[in-house]
Amino acid sequence: MALINEHYLKLAGGYLFPEIARRVEIHLSDHPEAADRLIKCGIGDVTEPLPEAVRQAMHRAVDEMGARESFRGYGEPTGYGFLREAIAKGDFQDHGLNIDAEEIFISDGSKTDCSAILDILAVKGANRIGITDPVYPVYVDTNVMCGNTGVAKEDGRYEGLTYLPCTPGNGFVPDVPGDDEPKLDLIYLCYPNNPTGGMITHDQLKAWVEYALKHKAIIFYDVAYQAYITEPNLPRSIYEIDGADRCAIEFHSFSKNGGFTGVRCGYTACPRKLVGWTSDGKEIPLHGLWSRRWSTKSNNVAYIIQRGAEAIYSPEGREQVQGLVDFYLENARILREGCEAMGMDVTGGVNAPYVWIACPDGLSSWDMFDRMLNQANVVITPGVGFGSCGEGFIRISAFNSRENVVEVVNRMKMLSSEKLGV
Numbered sequence: 001m002a003l004i005n006e007h008y009l010k011l012a013g014g015y016l017f018p019e020i021a022r023r024v025e026i027h028l029s030d031h032p033e034a035a036d037r038l039i040k041c042g043i044g045d046v047t048e049p050l051p052e053a054v055r056q057a058m059h060r061a062v063d064e065m066g067a068r069e070s071f072r073g074y075g076e077p078t079g080y081g082f083l084r085e086a087i088a089k090g091d092f093q094d095h096g097l098n099i100d101a102e103e104i105f106i107s108d109g110s111k112t113d114c115s116a117i118l119d120i121l122a123v124k125g126a127n128r129i130g131i132t133d134p135v136y137p138v139y140v141d142t143n144v145m146c147g148n149t150g151v152a153k154e155d156g157r158y159e160g161l162t163y164l165p166c167t168p169g170n171g172f173v174p175d176v177p178g179d180d181e182p183k184l185d186l187i188y189l190c191y192p193n194n195p196t197g198g199m200i201t202h203d204q205l206k207a208w209v210e211y212a213l214k215h216k217a218i219i220f221y222d223v224a225y226q227a228y229i230t231e232p233n234l235p236r237s238i239y240e241i242d243g244a245d246r247c248a249i250e251f252h253s254f255s256k257n258g259g260f261t262g263v264r265c266g267y268t269a270c271p272r273k274l275v276g277w278t279s280d281g282k283e284i285p286l287h288g289l290w291s292r293r294w295s296t297k298s299n300n301v302a303y304i305i306q307r308g309a310e311a312i313y314s315p316e317g318r319e320q321v322q323g324l325v326d327f328y329l330e331n332a333r334i335l336r337e338g339c340e341a342m343g344m345d346v347t348g349g350v351n352a353p354y355v356w357i358a359c360p361d362g363l364s365s366w367d368m369f370d371r372m373l374n375q376a377n378v379v380i381t382p383g384v385g386f387g388s389c390g391e392g393f394i395r396i397s398a399f400n401s402r403e404n405v406v407e408v409v410n411r412m413k414m415l416s417s418e419k420l421g422v
């Protein structure tokens with residue numbers, strides 16, 4: 001009898017986006033004429049085409065693969081040296097951070113890395129895991145799948161995880177646990193944040209690094225939206241904080257800067273100084289385990305894709321990527337300022353491509369979702385879908401055409417001025 005991994009049966013998830021799709025389908029079957037006017041600002045997927053420098057690099061790589069002298073078979077399990085060198089220099093050393101190419105591990109994106117990293121850590125509740133609420137659902141579901149949680153409760157929270165509330169009260173940055181609270185072993189942080197669009201300060205991040213060092217914890221720091229940081233003096237990397245190379249792994253993705261959501265490439269930085277512990281207290285560098293995990297379980301990402309990613313670090317590539325980021329940030333500004341002008345309470349949209357809006361008139365997330373769908377023909381994401389602390393909020397994504405973003409604001413204005421029935 002073949003037994004399955006029953007942890008998968010605990011997954012409450014797959015709930016949010018199917019439920020959105022279900023409501024959109026009902027709306028469209030009731031109002032077929034609305035189909036042409038429907039604007040989707042829900043899923044966090046980019047809309048603009050790939051930068052030219054990336055496309056050219058991939059074309060050249062395809063041609064290299066077509067000639068015997070330049071053909072390449074298996075690459076290095078942790079990614080080609082040329083890409084790891086470009087990353088170490090461009091993302092770290094040029095910013096005064098001491099990360100080298102051997103500490104970079106290429107992957108097909110952060111989603112993969114989020115689950116793969118759990119391979120090298122103790123599972124089944126051996127680590128106490130801190131997860132922000134609201135949160136990028138991948139962190140939660142990957143822990144459910146490997147048995148790090150109990151079952152889901154009524155409010156969608158899983159037994160066995162420690163939720164760190166992110167609310168207007170703490171500026172959507174979780175407080176470091178007090179001395180009387182249980183000690184966390186693994187901590188997921190994501191700044192700029194999805195879904196709130198909020199950002200963490202140096203001092204706040206320093207407090208987390210100090211906590212991790214004190215309690216021998218590890219921080220998973222997701223910087224998928226690093227390119228969107230516009231305000232000065234905010235931490236671009238956790239390694240800007242002293243000691244973070246002894247307690248943090250950083251997750252990077254080319255999805256949101258280079259438009260790689262369909263191409264697939266990202267990386268982790270895993271410093272050699274970072275250690276974990278055996279149950280009898282022996283210190284083990286994670287670098288060796290992470291290397292071994294890659295060389296055993298993967299032959300990494302296509303050469304062609306890695307050449308495309310390398311091109312992001314060329315002068316033309318940088319300029320084109322900045323163009324994409326600026327475009328989405330301008331969308332975010334239009335959304336944020338438009339909603340603020342309607343008197344709404346808005347977070348995000350300054351250092352991130354998401355705006356996070358407190359629902360007006362005391363509406364719940366799903367009430368507001370329905371109002372936006374039925375009366376404005378706009379699909380947004382209900383905040384409660386990212387966690388119970390997201391109740392009473394919605395997320396609007398700035399990944400869209402300019403035309404659609406302007407139209408969304410106009411429709412919301414009509415909605416708010418007409419005060420259509422709730």
Ligand SMILES: *Cc1c(COP(=O)(O)O)cnc(C)c1O
Nearest residue numbers: 109110111136194224253255266
């Ligand atoms: C989009 C996103 C990523 C990127 O995932 P990929 O698998 O690299 O496309 C990572 N983290 C967060 C929070 C995201 O929103």
